[in-house]
Amino acid sequence: MSTKPEQVKVQFETLDQQQSADRLGMWIFLATETMLFGGLFFGYTAMHTLHPQIFDKASHELEWQLEFINTAILLTSGLTMALAEFAVAAKRRWLTLFLLILTLFFGAWFLTAKGIEYLDDFSNGIVPFVAGGYHYSGLQPQIAKLFFNFYFALTGLHAFHMSIGMLLLMLMAWLTFRWRDPDKMIRRLRIVGFYWAFIDVAWITIYTTIYLVPR
Amino acid sequence: MRVLPKTAWIRMFVAWGMMLVLVGITVGIAVVFPGIGVWHSALNLLIAGMLVFLVMFFYMHLESSPGLLRMMAGVGFFWMIFMFTLGLADYFSRIYHG
Numbered sequence: 237m238s239t240k241p242e243q244v245k246v247q248f249e250t251l252d253q254q255q256s257a258d259r260l261g262m263w264i265f266l267a268t269e270t271m272l273f274g275g276l277f278f279g280y281t282a283m284h285t286l287h288p289q290i291f292d293k294a295s296h297e298l299e300w301q302l303e304f305i306n307t308a309i310l311l312t313s314g315l316t317m318a319l320a321e322f323a324v325a326a327k328r329r330w331l332t333l334f335l336l337i338l339t340l341f342f343g344a345w346f347l348t349a350k351g352i353e354y355l356d357d358f359s360n361g362i363v364p365f366v367a368g369g370y371h372y373s374g375l376q377p378q379i380a381k382l383f384f385n386f387y388f389a390l391t392g393l394h395a396f397h398m399s400i401g402m403l404l405l406m407l408m409a410w411l412t413f414r415w416r417d418p419d420k421m422i423r424r425l426r427i428v429g430f431y432w433a434f435i436d437v438a439w440i441t442i443y444t445t446i447y448l449v450p451r
Numbered sequence: 452m453r454v455l456p457k458t459a460w461i462r463m464f465v466a467w468g469m470m471l472v473l474v475g476i477t478v479g480i481a482v483v484f485p486g487i488g489v490w491h492s493a494l495n496l497l498i499a500g501m502l503v504f505l506v507m508f509f510y511m512h513l514e515s516s517p518g519l520l521r522m523m524a525g526v527g528f529f530w531m532i533f534m535f536t537l538g539l540a541d542y543f544s545r546i547y548h549g
Contacts, residue, residue, distance in 0.1 A: 259520055267527030274531040282542050304478050314510045315467040326455045433510035437503050444499035448481035449492045
């Protein structure tokens with residue numbers, strides 16, 4: 237009778253099979269996340285189709301320059317995360333930890349810049365859901381409100397996902413620091429890496445549709 | 452200590468560089484040439500598609516994933532395209548017929 241490694245769960249034959257199941261499960265989860273963002277994107281696209289000029293004018297209130305830098309930062313965080321996955325696979329504990337901390341730093345940078353943009357939005361009077369936060373003087377303020385609601389819903393949902401991603405990265409950094417079970421870390425980091433890359437995918441779509449297309 | 456896969460690292464850096472160049476191009480199209488009208492939107496969306504592909508292919512390791520995972524990665528997008536096509540067909544036809 238063949239013996240399985242200790243880390244292979246009872247329902248699997250081999251570690252490879254278990255890893256494939258882990259990854260397939262994560263992809264299924266990410267497909268549901270795609271539908272979550274997709275519903276919002278569809279609502280936004282439909283409203284943009286109905287009110288193109290108003291949405292385009294409202295979009296000019298947003299800070300595309302700040303988010304251009306933010307996009308580059310987020311893509312760089314995706315790179316450091318992918319490299320961390322390589323590093324852990326090579327059993328390089330401190331390099332993995334360094335790359336994870338770098339990813340966390342870029343993530344924190346992104347969220348801080350997003351927070352600064354939100355503060356700026358408030359002072360510009362384009363926050364519809366805060367008392368006294370909305371005094372937009374452009375074209376059709378009531379319809380423009382729709383644009384700003386979609387903008388905050390999409391970027392807010394993205395920031396929420398990023399915050400969860402940051403918590404997961406902190407946990408991974410802690411587990412890497414402890415370095416109890418490197419083989420398990422390889423699997424864990426790959427799953428968290430999928431999630432972090434999905435955040436990149438969501439942001440690329442948000443930046444293109446909200447900030448660039450209406451310009 | 453195992454050896455780091457150098458070619459994989461180089462590939463990842465090349466992919467990252469390509470992504471940054473594409474972001475620069477898409478911003479350039481939107482900001483420098485907004486006068487090209489509907490083409491700038493189409494180009495922005497096309498480049499976004501390329502960026503998403505690069506992220507999925509390299510950062511999400513689809514380049515080295517089995518067919519089942521690649522299919523699963525496409526399924527979410529397939530259903531989203533389905534939703535957009537049916538939904539927008541409704542909106543466009545309503546506008547069209549006044």
